Amino acid sequence: MKNILIVLYLLLFAMITGVYGQAVQLTEEEKDGLVYLYEEDKLAHDFYMEMEKKWAHHAFTNIIKAETRHMSMIKEEAERFGVDRISLLDDGKFVNEDLQSLYDDFMVKGKVSLLDALKTSAFIEETDINDLELKMVQTDVESLQELYGNLVSASENHLNAFVRNIKKEGETYSPQVLSQERFDMGITEGKGKEKGKTKACCDSKKSGKKGKCCSSKNSKAKCASEKTSKKCKGKESS
Template sequence: MRGRRYLVVLTVLLLSITVAGCISSTQTPTETSPSPTNTVPLVGDTNGDLNTQDLQEYIDSLPAEPLTDAEKEGLLYMVEEEKLAHDVYTKLYEKWGLPIFNNIAKSETTHVESVRMLLKKYNLTDPTADEGIGEFQNEELQALYDQLIEMGMKSEIDALKVGALIEETDIKDLQEWISKTNKIDIITVYENLMMGSRNHLRSFVGQLESRGVSYEPQVLPKDEFEAIINSPMETGQGMGKGP
């Protein structure tokens, strides 16, 4: 279902780019903070990189309770979705040479590894283990990757919009998976991934604005999107210190 939603949004975004190279925004900025309201430890930096060593220690400190089917589905989906982000940014960096794609691709590596920690803890088979760049077991994510690459190869602006779209959708999907679990270790990883995605979204939107393009949200509600891009880059304070 999420893959299909992604494809629908991508179609809308492609149409919007065709109609106008620059999208104007009229909404009023908000000062609302997008930071999580819970007290899970956050271990990321402003580039979106996660401290996987600290995260691993925290995950290991919590018991491995039986997972629901929804929790299993979420972990298997998110490890491939994070890999999709890494792979798209890797290919777009090869095409355009923009440092933002290289930097965020490296960050996405820590995101993939963070989900893999949970797969290992709960004895789930990693669907990304034997897959190369641009290869996915989930057919909808495979189709999505192919379309995102096709779009991102058209121009630097299109490529940056692809990045923003990916990060919006990551945030939305993570919110949905968090609502389906009560496991503190899973929530902690997902909250850290969301913090990274918010920082990545800020970066892509900033790059577009520096080129005279005002990006309109394609997935997130406008108020939530504005709250993110109008607030500063986030950084975690480490384990045991709170967000």
């Protein structure tokens, strides 16, 4: 009798879990976001790999591994929601034509000098932060918010690394994508741990979700980018 009850309990638990998992359905916008962010991370990975070959600089070597992990994280999340539109293309090749054009332009700039390669890399990380935060306020799915928040934190660390190395080359990097306020926030936060807990109340004109709170367990969801029309209020905690 006891064994039967255990079996019934396990079956009931499996049914409840299955129903819950099926209840969360991504919108087309959310699906497109996963696909785009995967290719955006692939762009960073492929570019850093080529720059590492060209300049043999440790900054690229270290971050290549992180970008590989990020691509896997996004792909796994996409597969979990049945999104099968992620294409595994060769290095330097992209489905998105805009990303393909950007990559080709970045390659030209990155081969000019190590300094140009580092500046281009900082620009890439700024863009990643900007796009991730935009996607974060466009979704109510907690697992996506958590994933994007963790990726924002990682990109802040990468941005810090490139800015430090630009400084070692004798120049100071100024933000090209983020507002100065958001850039300074990333430089400060990126010096710490990648994981933390943040709750920031946001108002995004693009997302059409006024007063939405970008909260994510074990992530830093910061929305101070003028580029994405986000205004944040509230206190952060770690």
